[in-house]
Amino acid sequence: AAGVIQSPRHLIKEKRETATLKCYPIPRHDTVYWYQQGPGQDPQFLISFYEKMQSDKGSIPDRFSAQQFSDYHSELNMSSLELGDSALYFCASSLGLGTSGGGIRNEQFFGPGTRLTVL
């Protein structure tokens, strides 16, 4: 079965540079979520989109922005990168307000992540 695709898988940037992470959700999924997981930390919710509109916002720095496009893929844009931005960035997708097979509510399917290293 098709899974969530993230690119690139690894990214190395210098401080103050910019980075763009891409996420391609599972076909027919209309909701995309972004999570950040620092070394030894638990995943932290950043932002989500439902039907191309921002649906929720978490602890996302102002230096970061994101959007969901007409084909439902999403991009996370990160500017003025800092050393503390080094982390795994996961994208997840779901059927949004509906339920998946078996009546599971809001089952989110995670991608393999993008490992961002800021030097």
Added chain:
Amino acid sequence: LAKTTQPISMDSYEGQEVNITCSHNNIATNDYITWYQQFPSQGPRFIIQGYKTKVTNEVASLFIPADRKSSTLSLPRVSLSDTAVYYCLVGGESSYKLIFGSGTRLLVRP
């Protein structure tokens, strides 16, 4: 969103049953309980979800007492590949973001 409390770590041996209990004293009426599993450097993976009583699927069982202030994830006959971090999440239909607390790091020994 209800706060959850889980043991930081647990050790087990192959073939044993593992039970991980999560406390969520402030669970709301419309909240459901979901467990995710995460292997190192991989995204979390849905394991099981329930609202009350007992739910069982091909990988785990979830026990929820009548007051719903706690839940127990039961993994039957664990193997080395079950070594992972297990997260208990509580949420309702009004919020779709997943709030990960401190999960339980399960180590399965041979």
